[in-house]
Amino acid sequence: MGEKEEKKLGRLKRAKNKQSKMMKKTIASIGCLAAIYLGIALYSTTHFNFGTKIDGVNVGGKSVTKAEDILSSEIQSYKLELDERGDSKEEIKGTDIGLKYDSDKIKQLKDNQSSLGWIATLFKKDDTDDSQIYSYDEDLLNKALSNLSCVNKKKVTRPQNASFEYKDGSYQIVDEVLGDKINIDALHDNVADAILNGEESIDLGTDNSYENPQYTSKSEEVQNAKDTLNKYASLKITYDSHGTKEVLDGSTINTWLGVNDNMEVTFDENKVKSYVDKIAGIYNTFGSTRSFVTSSKTTVQVDGGNYGWIVNKSKEVKDLIEAVKGGQDVTKEPAYSQTAVSKDSNDIGDTYVEVNLTKQHVWFYKKGALVVEGDVVTGNVSNNTGTPAGTYVLNYKEKNATLKGENYSSPVDYWMPFNGNIGIHDASWRNGVFGGTIYKTSGSHGCVNSPYYLAKTIFENIEPGTPIVCYQE
Numbered sequence: 001m002g003e004k005e006e007k008k009l010g011r012l013k014r015a016k017n018k019q020s021k022m023m024k025k026t027i028a029s030i031g032c033l034a035a036i037y038l039g040i041a042l043y044s045t046t047h048f049n050f051g052t053k054i055d056g057v058n059v060g061g062k063s064v065t066k067a068e069d070i071l072s073s074e075i076q077s078y079k080l081e082l083d084e085r086g087d088s089k090e091e092i093k094g095t096d097i098g099l100k101y102d103s104d105k106i107k108q109l110k111d112n113q114s115s116l117g118w119i120a121t122l123f124k125k126d127d128t129d130d131s132q133i134y135s136y137d138e139d140l141l142n143k144a145l146s147n148l149s150c151v152n153k154k155k156v157t158r159p160q161n162a163s164f165e166y167k168d169g170s171y172q173i174v175d176e177v178l179g180d181k182i183n184i185d186a187l188h189d190n191v192a193d194a195i196l197n198g199e200e201s202i203d204l205g206t207d208n209s210y211e212n213p214q215y216t217s218k219s220e221e222v223q224n225a226k227d228t229l230n231k232y233a234s235l236k237i238t239y240d241s242h243g244t245k246e247v248l249d250g251s252t253i254n255t256w257l258g259v260n261d262n263m264e265v266t267f268d269e270n271k272v273k274s275y276v277d278k279i280a281g282i283y284n285t286f287g288s289t290r291s292f293v294t295s296s297k298t299t300v301q302v303d304g305g306n307y308g309w310i311v312n313k314s315k316e317v318k319d320l321i322e323a324v325k326g327g328q329d330v331t332k333e334p335a336y337s338q339t340a341v342s343k344d345s346n347d348i349g350d351t352y353v354e355v356n357l358t359k360q361h362v363w364f365y366k367k368g369a370l371v372v373e374g375d376v377v378t379g380n381v382s383n384n385t386g387t388p389a390g391t392y393v394l395n396y397k398e399k400n401a402t403l404k405g406e407n408y409s410s411p412v413d414y415w416m417p418f419n420g421n422i423g424i425h426d427a428s429w430r431n432g433v434f435g436g437t438i439y440k441t442s443g444s445h446g447c448v449n450s451p452y453y454l455a456k457t458i459f460e461n462i463e464p465g466t467p468i469v470c471y472q473e
Helices: 003-044 064-077 103-112 115-122 138-146 184-196 220-233 269-283 313-326 438-442 452-461
Strands: 079-084 088-093 163-167 170-174 201-203 236-241 244-249 257-259 265-267 290-293 299-302 330-332 336-338 352-356 361-366 369-375 390-393 398-404 409-419 422-426 448-450 467-471
Touching (some): 079 184, 088 138, 163 220, 236 269, 299 467, 422 452, 448 452
Parallel strands (some): 422 448
Antiparallel strands (some): 163 170, 398 409
């Protein structure tokens, strides 16, 4: 064999010996590791796996007995800190609530662990926070809770929903008030859960232990309410009637608005009624004093009567609220329960009956033209049945009526009432004698007794609703 072949053969032998040594070392290492693994597994049959925590307490590698000792020590020193609003803190001690652990549950936790699976705990924490091995005395817990300062506060700030402020022509949101009123049921449950889970502190402000406002400044309902309030308050409603304008805007509307517990915009109807009273004061002419130009061109002041415009307040309140809810600027008239002939400052117009109680004379004008006039006899002033002055409205007209009273029954051809049972009618029993001072001692029961021609002409030309002006000079 040559020199080269010998060298090559030597190298192969040395390589083979090296591989053999490495194989023996590997087998030895595996055997050693297996022995360690099995040794630890054997150890874990009586001890908790490494990394095991029970309700936050590390019992890894401890026997059940040692784990119980550790947990018992934890119980003696356990306290739960309560972080309260206003930077206050209180605590509940385990010893105050009869806190103890359940030995059977600790043993059960150990029995549930796989001793051969101990190695997994080196890479994954075996934390049994949900084991709840602790228990407490319910009565003692309730007593501890009732003794807390946050529960016994004499001056409690109740939670308040976000609210609204009207300023500089618009609504702004006022932040909610969290308050410090404890929800005792929620506090009990939160404290109990924390104790059973071995927690060391809880924040009462974030776990609903306080009664909280239902709506905050960020709530969608609050934002929607703000938008609605501003829509209503930005309106302009213009009343235009009788040549007089009255403008309603947000400076008044905002005083009517509110928001209920469900964040719905509401109206204070009493305040709306007060405003409608103002509108009625502007546009009502019913029973008002009127400056009336007589047929003799003098001006007299006529008080009272049943003629004129009357604002229908109840309907106008509803109409006005609906107009605001409509969200649009509008020009409107009030709702009227009674109307007059004209919307001018002189609401009598140019068709009316004029009764001069002093001169005992009647004129009837239609569209400004005199239709008929004549002397009459009005109510008897000597027995207090004088015809009352005032501006009235013709209620209706009737032919061939019989007028009845306490001691009379009088048939007439033309009957035109304007003030209860007082009206204009013909009076054949007067035998054509009218005017003068007859009314003072021999007047009617209040009616305007007229000659036949006068009553007939008025009757044929007048319509219900026509003003009847009775005055004295």
